[in-house]
Amino acid sequence: xxxxxxxxxxxxxxxxxxxxxxxxxxxxxxxxxxxxxxxxxxxxxxxxxxxxxxxxxxxxxxxxxxxxxxxxxxxxxxxxxxxxxxxxxxxxxxxxxxxxxxxxxxxxxxxxxxxxxxxxxxxxxxxxxxxxxxxxxxxxxxxxxxxxxxxxxxxxxxxxxxxxxxxxxxxxxxxxxxxxxxxxxxxxxxxxxxxxxxxxxxxxxxxxxxxxxxxxxxxxxxxxxxxxxxxxxxxxxxxxxxxxxxxxxxxxxxxxxxxxxxxxxxxxxxxxxxxxxxxxxxxxxxxxxxxxxxxxxxxxxxxxxxxxxxxxxxxxxxxxxxxxxxxxxxxxxxxxxxxxxxxxxxxxxxxxxxxxxxxxxxxxxxxxxxxxxxxxxxxxxxxxxxxxxxxxxxxxxxxxxxxxxxxxxxxxxxxxxxxxxxxxxxxxxxxxxxxxxxxxxxxxxxxxxxxxxxxxxxxxxxxxxxxxxxxxxxxxxxxxxxxxxxxxxxxxxxxxxxxxxxxxxxxxxxxxxxxxxxxxxxxxxxxxxxxxxxxxxxxxxxxxxxxxxxxxxxxxxxxxxxx
Amino acid sequence: xxxxxxxxxxxxxxxxxxxxxxxxxxxxxxxxxxxxxxxxxxxxxxxxxxxxxxxxxxxxxxxxxxxxxxxxxxxxxxxxxxxxxxxxxxxxxxxxxxxxxxxxxxxxxxxxxxxxxxxxxxxxxxxxxxxxxxxxxxxxxxxxxxxxxxxxxxxxxx
Ligand SMILES: Cc1ncc(C[n+]2csc(CCOP(=O)(O)OP(=O)(O)O)c2C)c(N)n1
Numbered sequence: 001x002x003x004x005x006x007x008x009x010x011x012x013x014x015x016x017x018x019x020x021x022x023x024x025x026x027x028x029x030x031x032x033x034x035x036x037x038x039x040x041x042x043x044x045x046x047x048x049x050x051x052x053x054x055x056x057x058x059x060x061x062x063x064x065x066x067x068x069x070x071x072x073x074x075x076x077x078x079x080x081x082x083x084x085x086x087x088x089x090x091x092x093x094x095x096x097x098x099x100x101x102x103x104x105x106x107x108x109x110x111x112x113x114x115x116x117x118x119x120x121x122x123x124x125x126x127x128x129x130x131x132x133x134x135x136x137x138x139x140x141x142x143x144x145x146x147x148x149x150x151x152x153x154x155x156x157x158x159x160x161x162x163x164x165x166x167x168x169x170x171x172x173x174x175x176x177x178x179x180x181x182x183x184x185x186x187x188x189x190x191x192x193x194x195x196x197x198x199x200x201x202x203x204x205x206x207x208x209x210x211x212x213x214x215x216x217x218x219x220x221x222x223x224x225x226x227x228x229x230x231x232x233x234x235x236x237x238x239x240x241x242x243x244x245x246x247x248x249x250x251x252x253x254x255x256x257x258x259x260x261x262x263x264x265x266x267x268x269x270x271x272x273x274x275x276x277x278x279x280x281x282x283x284x285x286x287x288x289x290x291x292x293x294x295x296x297x298x299x300x301x302x303x304x305x306x307x308x309x310x311x312x313x314x315x316x317x318x319x320x321x322x323x324x325x326x327x328x329x330x331x332x333x334x335x336x337x338x339x340x341x342x343x344x345x346x347x348x349x350x351x352x353x354x355x356x357x358x359x360x361x362x363x364x365x366x367x368x369x370x371x372x373x374x375x376x377x378x379x380x381x382x383x384x385x386x387x388x389x390x391x392x393x394x395x396x397x398x399x400x401x402x403x404x405x406x407x408x409x410x411x412x413x414x415x416x417x418x419x420x421x422x423x424x425x426x427x428x429x430x431x432x433x434x435x436x437x438x439x440x441x442x443x444x445x446x447x448x449x450x451x452x453x454x455x456x457x458x459x460x461x462x463x464x465x466x467x468x469x470x471x472x473x474x475x476x477x478x479x480x481x482x483x484x485x486x487x488x489x490x491x492x493x494x495x496x497x498x499x500x501x502x503x504x505x506x507x508x509x510x511x512x513x514x515x516x517x518x519x520x521x522x523x524x525x526x527x528x529x530x531x532x533x534x535x536x537x538x539x540x541x542x543x544x545x546x547x548x549x550x551x552x553x554x555x556x557x558x559x560x561x562x563x
Numbered sequence: 564x565x566x567x568x569x570x571x572x573x574x575x576x577x578x579x580x581x582x583x584x585x586x587x588x589x590x591x592x593x594x595x596x597x598x599x600x601x602x603x604x605x606x607x608x609x610x611x612x613x614x615x616x617x618x619x620x621x622x623x624x625x626x627x628x629x630x631x632x633x634x635x636x637x638x639x640x641x642x643x644x645x646x647x648x649x650x651x652x653x654x655x656x657x658x659x660x661x662x663x664x665x666x667x668x669x670x671x672x673x674x675x676x677x678x679x680x681x682x683x684x685x686x687x688x689x690x691x692x693x694x695x696x697x698x699x700x701x702x703x704x705x706x707x708x709x710x711x712x713x714x715x716x717x718x719x720x721x
Contacts, residue, residue, distance in 0.1 A: 122585060123592045127635045130580055147635065181577055181638045305629035308622070 005134040006031035006165040009098060012141040014041045015173050018069050020060060020429050021045070022053040026073025027113060028100025031165035033071070045429065045458050048450040050077050052422035054084020055448070058093050059426025062409045063384055065218065067094045067148045068426065074100045075113030078159075079120070083416060086124040088155040090413025091239065092216055094148040095155035096141075103163040104132065117159045126154030131161065134169035139177075146177040151184030152303040153216055184302060188319030193328050196274075196298045196315040201335035203272035203296075205344045206232045209255065212239030212412070213277020213301060217321040220405040223276060224248075226329050231338035233348055235263040237278050239412045242402035252348060253357060256284035257548045258394040261355035261557060262348050264548065267292060268555035269347075275299040277321050280310045281413070282550075290553040300324050355546070355559055357398055368392060368467040368538045369399050371518060375437060375465065376401040378522060383435040384409060384427045388420035388444030391473040394544045396439045418447030424462040425455050435526060437463045442492050443472040445533075452505035455531040463525045463532045466498060469540050477543050481561065498535040507531035565620030569598070571648055571717045573641040574613045574631055578604060582636045586613060589634065595619060595627050599650075599714035610638060616692070616715045645720050651689040651713035652698065658682055660705040668705075672698040683708070 003011065009032050013021065022045045025033040036044055047053040050072045057068030068088075072081045078099040088095045102111040118130045127147050129140050137160070144156040200206055214223050220243045227234050227250050235255035236243055244251040253260030255267055267273065273295045278284065285291040288310055298315040299307050307316045317324055359369040372395050375383070385400055386409040387393040393410055402408050409427055411419040424438035445466055455462050469476075472490040479487050499509030508530050510521035518536060525532035546557040576582050583602060590597050598616040605612050617627060624642075631640045656665060658681065665684060669675045672695075674688030688698055692715055699710060 118581065119584070122581070122588050132580070179635065182635050303633070305626060305633055309626060 001171050002168050003171045004031065004035075004165060005131075005137050005160060005167050005169070006035045008134065008137045008171050009141065009160070009165070010035045010039055011171060012138070012173060013069065016067070016145050018042050018067075021069045021071055022047055022056040022060075022426065023071030024050050024053055024073065024077060025071075026077045026100065028074035028102055028162045029071060029077070029098075029160075029165070030100075031162065032098070032100070032160075044071075045425075045454065045460075047422060047454045049448060050080035051083050051418065052448045052451045052454070054081045054095070054097060055087065055416075055419050055422035056426035056429070057095055057097070058084060058088050058419075059386060059409055059423030060430040061088075061093050061095060061426075062423070063406055063427040063430040065094075065216070065406070066430075067096055067145055070095070070097045072097065072099050073113070074102055074117065075115050078115060078117045082120060082124065083418075085121055085155045085157060087411050087414045087416045087419060089124045089126070091212065091411065092153050093155065094153040096144045096148050096158065097155060098158045098160060100165070101130070101159045101161040104161045105163065107161065118157065121157040124155075125157045126152075128157040128159065130159045131164050134164050134167035137164070137169070138171055138173045142174045143177055143179060147182070151182070185304070185318045186302070186320035186323050188300065188317040188324035188327065190327060192315060192317050193324060194331060196317060197328055197331035197335065199272055199296060199298060199315060200230065200232075200274060200332050201337070204340070205270050206272040206274060206341065207266045207270040208232055208234035209267065209273045209275040209278055210234055210236045210240040210243050211276060211278025212237060213321055214240055214243050215405045217277065217302070219322040219325055222322060222325040222329065226325060226332070229329065229333055229338070230336050230341075231345070232274070232341055233266055233345060235259065235266060237281070237284055237412075238397055238410065240278070241397055241408040242405045245403045246401040252352075254397050256281070256554075257286070257550070258398065258544050258546065259548075259554070260352070260357045260398070261546055261559065262352040264546075264554040264557060265351045266348050268294075268553070270295045273297045276325075277301060279306050285310065286548045287551055287553050290555075359542075362539065365539045366513065366515065366518065366536060368469070368542055369395050370515070371465065371467060371536055371538065372396050372399040372439065374515070374518065375522065378519070379435055379437065379526070381407070383437045384431055386410065386420045386424040386427060386436070386438040388438070388440040388447075389415045389417045389474075390441045390444060391469070391477060391542070391544050392439045392441045392467040394474075395467070417444040420444060421448050421455075421462065421464055422451050424464075425451060425458070425460040428460040428462055435463065436461070437465060439465050439467060441473060442466055442468045442470060442495060445498075446496075449501065452502060452507055452531060452533075456506035461529045461531050463522070463534065465534045466536060467538050468495075468498075468535055469538050469542065470495065471540060474544070480543065481547075481558075482549070498533050502531070502533035505531075507533060509533045509535065512536045565622060567618055567620055568624065569616065569618050570624050570642060571646055571715055572615045572617060572628065572631070573646075573717055574615065574637060575605070575610050575639040575641070576613065576634075577636040577638060578609050578611050579636055582611070583613070585634050585636065586631065589630055593626070593630065595623065599712070601714040601716050614714070614716050641719060643719050646717040647720055648691055648715050648717045649689050650692050650695045650715045651687065652695055653677075653711040654686050654702055654707050655709040656684045656686070656705050656707050658684060660684065665705055668698070668701060
């Protein structure tokens, strides 16, 4: 059947089972929007900024594992979307972002709203395409979805010139994809897996180092089984929060710069690290030469370039975690003696007793950690939790009782302020059954505050909880610790009235200074099911602890800060 | 510190839009070094072959290879200790230098005189990269006015 390029885009969405597209129109993509207008198969959500459209698509993808989709126009529309692409790229999130481009006949002439979009996106996408003719579109779109969500997932960008969206061509949508140059290895090498299993059974002080790849590959259940069967303690990276239930006695907490004492000590003293889908980020490893100094390392990852990039690995296993675990778990079960690690578990328990993850509560002023714990008590597993970036993000990772994978939605690799709110909208769209809560800072929320309008209009009741310390808190913390309290440009005492801002956009705002007020506000927001801003005035000077200073060693944590 | 080594890597890629930019972009973005780069289509195929001369320690070389592999249009990455390597060089000399001596020098390096005009002599040699270096040194005494190196091409021995 013949159709225009624009019609092909819409058809492809239907065939891919897309139910939501986030986006923002403009000249170069108008043909596509015109076709979108004529259909009722999927919903388009009009954000008020392209960056938010991509973050919302990310929120959708992170909450479900399905490909998130965004449409943007050429030039400024596309450049606004770049931060979203980069955020998704760093965290391996499957996205397809479609941008309009000036007509082929004008490419290269510095035409109105022309930018070398594929040139820009090349370094922050898994792959990208500049479409040359409508004939190519069906297979490019099919490939884009396939690439986004196979192997190591990631964002794919398709740039379509305006004349291509108007061009007629035959539409035959491929049923499967054959890219001769792209064959991700999914089955791990059996001999390596066997050796790794033996290493696990022979270890005295093994630790599971759980990473985001577990969530991407959908192997959290297998990991839970693995941990339970071996009784080996486990640490989680920021991206792996929720892989194990928060009350699993084998979970030592988060690892890295703001990890728990016991988690970081376990990594420092282990004789074997079983690394399942982490990427050895510098925020986790600290000083590389001291990282896992006493440990042999098993590293399973679908991306060969992740293995051995920073740290020498003794048992490299390239493959899909699910397939690898299917083979590895039975092999380990055959030889493992969970009792053997009893002494090791005791040591770690002792570490936790000496330095538990905690904070000093107060009657005079709300502590941000209390607020997070409280939301955990009141909403627990009924909520999906997003965050922005800063202290509030780390406290959320530390103190929220996560109980399932994809419950924690955060920008890990890029650390993008302005991510949380739009992502939480995407979460709400993907999981209408869940309460969507975004923990944010007074700095971060202003980076995509315009989305209040989108959320209200599109009925995406997100509860934004601003942990308002009147600072760019995380930067202020570094200034306190490492810059002699020279608070250069981090004081946010001057602020908008967040309550009235919320109201101006059709949502509800609450200002909260006591525990009772907080409980009431949260309950009211949940009951009403509206777009909410809870502006929580918290202790200005609270710090995220423990902390491993950048480039420091995991076993040398700052456990407290004394003025 | 790990030892820095010179390596020659061949990459077979699908001929598609901006594939060369993807490869050079990868080197630029990750701070890898390109000493020389040659590219040409492989006859009777939709593939091209790139030959990249680079430098780095073992970990860097390993990453370069893995990252090249990871690019979607990459079909194959070939990196052998033992490759037959050749590089071509064109060199221009003033006409008043000794034709016979230049001819003799070029012949020793697998080449000869390819053009003579009223002003200049142009020579061409094709040899192993190390010998090319020697040739360029030896040719200095004839006061070359211009040197164009072609970059390495390489082929596995087996
Ligand atoms: C887009 C962007 N710009 C700058 C930064 C650097 N940065 C990291 S945390 C932070 C402070 C965040 O302040 P706020 O949102 O108020 O959160 P808090 O740390 O106070 O919880 C800044 C500026 C960033 N991560 N992202």
